[in-house]
Amino acid sequence: MEFVEFTGSAYFRQILSLATLSGKSVRISKIRQKDEHPGLSDHEISFLRLLEKVTNGTLIDIDETGTKVTYQPGLLSGGDVEHDCHPDRSITYYLEALLLLASFMKKPLNAVLRGVTNDNVDPSVDAIKHSTLPLLLKFLGTDEGLNLKVVKRGLRPNGGGEIHFSCPCRAKLRPLQMKDSGLIRSIRGIAFACKVSPATGNRIGESAKKILKEYVADVYCYTDLCKGPKGGLSPGFGITLIAETVNGVRYAVDVCSNPADSNEEASIPEDLGENAANLLLDEIYRGGSVSSSNQSLALLLMCLGHRDISKIQTGQLSPFTIQFVRYIKLFFGVEFRLSGDEVSEDAEKGKVTFTCVGIGYSNLNKTVS
Numbered sequence: 273m274e275f276v277e278f279t280g281s282a283y284f285r286q287i288l289s290l291a292t293l294s295g296k297s298v299r300i301s302k303i304r305q306k307d308e309h310p311g312l313s314d315h316e317i318s319f320l321r322l323l324e325k326v327t328n329g330t331l332i333d334i335d336e337t338g339t340k341v342t343y344q345p346g347l348l349s350g351g352d353v354e355h356d357c358h359p360d361r362s363i364t365y366y367l368e369a370l371l372l373l374a375s376f377m378k379k380p381l382n383a384v385l386r387g388v389t390n391d392n393v394d395p396s397v398d399a400i401k402h403s404t405l406p407l408l409l410k411f412l413g414t415d416e417g418l419n420l421k422v423v424k425r426g427l428r429p430n431g432g433g434e435i436h437f438s439c440p441c442r443a444k445l446r447p448l449q450m451k452d453s454g455l456i457r458s459i460r461g462i463a464f465a466c467k468v469s470p471a472t473g474n475r476i477g478e479s480a481k482k483i484l485k486e487y488v489a490d491v492y493c494y495t496d497l498c499k500g501p502k503g504g505l506s507p508g509f510g511i512t513l514i515a516e517t518v519n520g521v522r523y524a525v526d527v528c529s530n531p532a533d534s535n536e537e538a539s540i541p542e543d544l545g546e547n548a549a550n551l552l553l554d555e556i557y558r559g560g561s562v563s564s565s566n567q568s569l570a571l572l573l574m575c576l577g578h579r580d581i582s583k584i585q586t587g588q589l590s591p592f593t594i595q596f597v598r599y600i601k602l603f604f605g606v607e608f609r610l611s612g613d614e615v616s617e618d619a620e621k622g623k624v625t626f627t628c629v630g631i632g633y634s635n636l637n638k639t640v641s
Contacts, residue, residue, distance in 0.1 A: 275299040275342065276602070284316055285365070286568070286596055288323060289372045292330075292345040293576070293633075294603040301340040311338025315365065318358040322366055325353045326373065326381065348637050350377030350441060357387030359431040362394035367437060371404060372572055374439035378637040380417050381439045389425050389433035390464070390510050395565050396526040397422050397435050398462050398512035403524035403563050411445045411573045425466050425498045428531035432505030443635050445573055447580040450561035451625065454519035459484050459552070461493035463511040463545075466503035472541050473497060476511045479545030484552070488515075506532055511545060513552045523563045525551040558587030560623055568596040575606045577630035585625045604631060 278287055279302045291298045304310050312320075312334065320341075324330055329346030357363050363385045374381045390396045395404075401420040409415050417440035426433025461480055463473040477493030484491045493511075498504070510528035527548045529539035555564060561584050562570045571593070574582035586593070600606055609627040 273297055273344075277301070281312075281316070283592075283595055283599070285319060285369045286599055288319075288343055289369045290572075290599055290603040291343060292323065292327065292348065292373060293376065295345055296603060297342070297344040299340070299342050303339045303341065305339050312341065313360065315358040315361040318355075319366060319369070322353075322355050322357075322369075325355060326350060326370070326377065326383075348373055348377040350374070350379040350381040350637075352382045354384040355386070357385055357431075359388050359429065362388045362391045362396075363426075363433065363435055364394045364397060364400055367397070367400060367435075368395075368569075370437065371400075371408060371439075371569055375408075375412060375442050375445065375573075376576075376633070376635045376637060377441045380441055381437070383437045384434065385437065386431070386434045387426060388428055388431040389422060389435065389504075390508070390526070390528045391428050392528050392530075395524070396510070396512050396528070397433075399514070399524035399526050399565065402460075402462075402512070402514045403522045404566050404569065406520070406522055407562060407566050407570060408439075408573070410448055410450075411577065412440065412442055413446050414440070416440060424502050424504055425464060425496075426504035427466055427506045427508035427528065429533045430505035441635060441637075444632065445577040445630075447577045447582045447630060448570075448574060449581070449583045450519075450521070451583060451585045452519060453521040453559055453561050453585070454517040456488050456515050456556060457518045458490040459488050459492075459513060459515045461491075461511055461513045461548075462496060463493055463509070464496040464498060465509040466498040467507035468509055470497050472509045475541035476509060476545040476548075479542040480511060480513060480549040483546060483549035484513075487553070508532070509539075509541060509544070511548045513548050515552055515556055519561075521561050521563075523552065523555045524565070525555050527551065559585075560587040561585045564588075564590060567593040571597060571608070571626060572600060574626070574628055575600050575604055575630060576633035579630055579632040581627065581629055583625060583627045585623050587623055589624060606631060
């Protein structure tokens, strides 16, 4: 059997997700070979276990040192799945991979994920719900069965959060053409406070609104006070800001307080709100028809869509997105046509338009009724 060879631990999720969709077997070697703690980390092993649960017939072989993994993907089965995510990474570390796979499963996916819902490393579950799911909806064509519910919030170090994610499966995806993002219409915020003073959420929201009101009139911030079991196992607070344009494009950013067991200084609610507002303004300045955190999802779904032209415009490309485009070419043989923004003199600030013809990827796993 032929394997696609990779070295190192970088882009671990993306390699395995694309291997699962393409059906190609991969071998990843020299994983942190020279580190003090060589081999796979706990959250990467947890991610492999999740892939086993959503597929049927997947073969995973990890050598004795943990520095080499052989992955032979099975069929995407879907259905009801429960998984306890390792607290080293947020739930969205696992959820982002499920978003790439969920549309192509045999049965509609109903996943219950437990762990950390908000941190400063991965996007929050609120950002996924209000920014990524609307983008996925454009490719699916219907919101029937597409939902993300935050049952409990969980922060570092102990987690304790829980979300319910459901996604329908489709035989084929729709092509998408989104170039003009349009002007900002409204900004919404979700400030949460877990096991801390109820006034904390209001303090974060007011400090963020103070900055954003100078640019947009329609700004509103909701407060989510999480008490008892709904607040998870660790105290903390944070905010997610979502800006929506007149054309339905959504930009999302989030910030969270430092963990209780960290050596960093205690977070101040007002500073957190100001930081979130400035991050959102930066995201709006970068522009594009998709948020920077959703670039890779949009490009993959364009590649797998109907045999028609798809086109989107992005802001400045992240190294993550650039590498992901290379992997799309490796696994599916699809190349994108890139064109820059002629209006912008500064290439780093200019927008990039991606154009491709979908491969007409058919969901052969889907049960025909």
